[in-house]
Amino acid sequence: MSFFRQALTVAAKDLRSELRTKEALNSSVAFALVILLLFGFAFEPTEEQTRQIAGGLLWLVFAFAGALILNRSFARELANDCLDALVAAPLSGAALFLGKALANFVLLLAVELISLPVFGVFYDVNWTRQLGPLMLVVLLATWGLTVVGTLFSALTVNLRLRELMLPMLVYPVMVPALLAAIQLTSPLVMGAPLDAGLLLWLRLLTAFDIIFTALTLVLVETLLVR
Amino acid sequence: MKAVEAAGIWKFYGDFPALREVSFGVQAGSCLALLGRNGAGKTTLWSILAGLSRPGRGLARILGGDPRDQRTRARVGVLGHGVGVYDELSALENLEVFGRLYRLPGARRRALAWLERTGLERVRDARVREFSRGMRQRLALARAFLHEPALLLLDEPFTSLDDRAVALLQSLVREAITAGRTVVLSTHQLPEALELATHVALLVRGRLAYAGKRDSEMLRDPGWLYRQYGEA
Numbered sequence: 001m002s003f004f005r006q007a008l009t010v011a012a013k014d015l016r017s018e019l020r021t022k023e024a025l026n027s028s029v030a031f032a033l034v035i036l037l038l039f040g041f042a043f044e045p046t047e048e049q050t051r052q053i054a055g056g057l058l059w060l061v062f063a064f065a066g067a068l069i070l071n072r073s074f075a076r077e078l079a080n081d082c083l084d085a086l087v088a089a090p091l092s093g094a095a096l097f098l099g100k101a102l103a104n105f106v107l108l109l110a111v112e113l114i115s116l117p118v119f120g121v122f123y124d125v126n127w128t129r130q131l132g133p134l135m136l137v138v139l140l141a142t143w144g145l146t147v148v149g150t151l152f153s154a155l156t157v158n159l160r161l162r163e164l165m166l167p168m169l170v171y172p173v174m175v176p177a178l179l180a181a182i183q184l185t186s187p188l189v190m191g192a193p194l195d196a197g198l199l200l201w202l203r204l205l206t207a208f209d210i211i212f213t214a215l216t217l218v219l220v221e222t223l224l225v226r
Numbered sequence: 227m228k229a230v231e232a233a234g235i236w237k238f239y240g241d242f243p244a245l246r247e248v249s250f251g252v253q254a255g256s257c258l259a260l261l262g263r264n265g266a267g268k269t270t271l272w273s274i275l276a277g278l279s280r281p282g283r284g285l286a287r288i289l290g291g292d293p294r295d296q297r298t299r300a301r302v303g304v305l306g307h308g309v310g311v312y313d314e315l316s317a318l319e320n321l322e323v324f325g326r327l328y329r330l331p332g333a334r335r336r337a338l339a340w341l342e343r344t345g346l347e348r349v350r351d352a353r354v355r356e357f358s359r360g361m362r363q364r365l366a367l368a369r370a371f372l373h374e375p376a377l378l379l380l381d382e383p384f385t386s387l388d389d390r391a392v393a394l395l396q397s398l399v400r401e402a403i404t405a406g407r408t409v410v411l412s413t414h415q416l417p418e419a420l421e422l423a424t425h426v427a428l429l430v431r432g433r434l435a436y437a438g439k440r441d442s443e444m445l446r447d448p449g450w451l452y453r454q455y456g457e458a
Contacts, residue, residue: 002329009326017314020353080362081308085369088276089327090300225294226279 006091010099015106017076024072025107032065032115040122050123055186058119059178063145065115066108067167070149073100074157083157083224093221101150101216108142119189129191137188140205141181144212148173151216154223180205227290229254229377229408230275235284237270244270246432247284252410252425254376257403259423259440260412261451266429268412269307272381275410276304289377300328303375305383309366313355317346317365320354321372328373340368344394359386364394371398378402378409384418396422416448428455 018025039057043049077083086096116138120127127134152170156162171178180201187198194202230252237245245267252258262268273279274286277293291298304310311320318337325333341347344364354362363386370378383395399409399422413419420426420440428436428451435455443450 006327006329009323013312013315013323016319017312020314079308079313080311081306082310082312084273084276084278084306084308085304085310085324086327087278088299088302088304089324090296090329091327092296225277226273 003092003095004098006095007099007102010086010091010096011102011106014073014076014100014103018072018103018107024069025110028065028068028107028111029114031068032061032111033118035061035064036115036119036122045123047124050125051186051190053186054119054123054125054189055182055184058115058185058189059141059181061115062108062112062142063171063174063178064167065111066104066145066149067170069104069107069111070146070153070170071163071166073104073150073153075153075162078157087224093224094217096224097150097154097216097220100153101146104150104153105143105146108146109138112138112142125189126191127189130188130193133194134185134188137181137184137202137205140202140209141177141184144177144181144205144209145174147209147212147216148177151212151220151223154220177205177208180208227254228252228287229256229289230258230410231285231287232271232275233285233287235271235274235281235286237267237274237279238282244432245274245281248429248432248434249284250427250434250437252408254408255403255406256424257399257409257411257422258425258427259419260410260427260429261414261416261419262429263414263452265431267432268414268429269381270432271429272306272379272410272412276302276306276379278306300373301376303370303373303378305366305370305379306381307385309362311354311362311365311369314353316351316353317341317357317368318350320365321368324369324372330373336372337368340372344368345390360388360391363387364391367395367398371402374407376407378407379412380409381412382414383411384413384415392418416451420444420448426451428452430455 116127149170152166156165159165183201184198228251233249235245235248236243248271260268274281275288275293277299286293289298289301321337321340322333325337330336341350344367346364384392387395402409411419423440426440427434
């Protein structure tokens with residue numbers, strides 16, 4: 001129990017810090033909205049084109065906007081050497097990682113839930129017709145992005161060019177999750193139900209989440225000690 | 227019983243050996259002043275003992291356990307160069323967070339008691355961002371002492387402290403020693419450290435040049451140790 005309590009303490013601490021400064025949240029939301037707006041103006045897609053690009057557009061926006069949040073995750077600990085104080089405290093690297101991942105998950109989810117209605121308005125799409133399955137995909141894919149992103153945030157925290165390195169390292173690893181999320185989101189936002197073909201992508205997404213969550217919980221301890 | 231044991235510790239940064247076969251022990255209940263000029267390897271050794279860094283070669287043990295063991299870390303108070311508190315949280319919130327991470331019963335009560343002890347109770351709800359360097363350092367002391375650790379590892383704790391805060395730190399360390407706790411104090415501020423220390427270790431360019439009891443000669447002439455071991 002204390003493992004989860006410690007993880008929740010870290011998550012609450014991160015969320016409280018972020019909600020007071022809104023550094024990552026504001027830039028991430030602004031970035032997502034601007035891209036959705038500009039893309040809509042630039043291409044004025046027809047309904048058929050929207051059906052084809054919806055998944056790709058949304059998840060590329062979420063992935064890029066997410067990088068802004070993920071970059072801040074461990075970088076937040078650099079000021080005042082807070083990371084040393086955390087690593088010296090009696091909590092496992094896994095609890096620290098899980099806490100950070102939970103905070104990032106909530107923040108990224110907030111960006112997505114603000115972006116989705118904006119997408120609906122700009123592209124004239126009623127995206128709520130398959131709300132349940134769509135939210136399931138959003139939750140699974142967001143967790144996948146968060147887990148991988150948080151791990152690489154810890155890995156790149158001491159690099160001088162971490163803002164550049166994090167996306168370069170994270171996106172190739174995220175490809176399976178992004179691909180599955182794109183394949184699932186496009187039909188769901190246009191109101192198509194989950195069929196057998198889509199369930200295969202859903203399984204891939206679930207497997208990605210399970211494998212990378214387990215892998216990072218095991219690996220993260222070695223990253224934290226110099 | 228030894229509270230700290232270092233056996234043949236080497237640490238390399240690239241090819242550069244920051245520590246060269248450092249071996250020493252600290253008896254439980256004593257206060258060791260870990261001295262040395264800038265770049266002598268004090269912080270490197272401190273970070274290995276604090277479990278923040280692994281030795282390249284050799285073995286470090288604190289309170290009879292591995293420095294990375296969670297049960298061991300629960301009994302160690304660490305204060306490094308950075309104050310290790312969050313600017314966006316209040317003083318009270320900071321101590322509550324660490325109280326919970328150290329699984330302390332009554333974390334809030336303890337946090338309030340330590341804020342009072344360090345003279346920060348009036349600003350308990352103010353964000354640390356608004357604090358002076360000295361106030362941050364006092365909050366960091368409260369964080370390090372919050373869980374009443376059996377071993378305190380303090381790296382340059384006198385930095386940026388005014389007279390009042392130095393007196394507070396000295397009284398906290400004296401109380402800790404009286405209560406049977408062990409203190410390792412890494413610093414290059416000799417008079418303050420020697421006043422508190424029962425034992426002294428001197429690092430010279432990554433090697434342990436001296437380890438032994440602090441004697442009265444060192445108190446009379448704090449620079450004596452450096453001159454004696456070629457660091458004048």
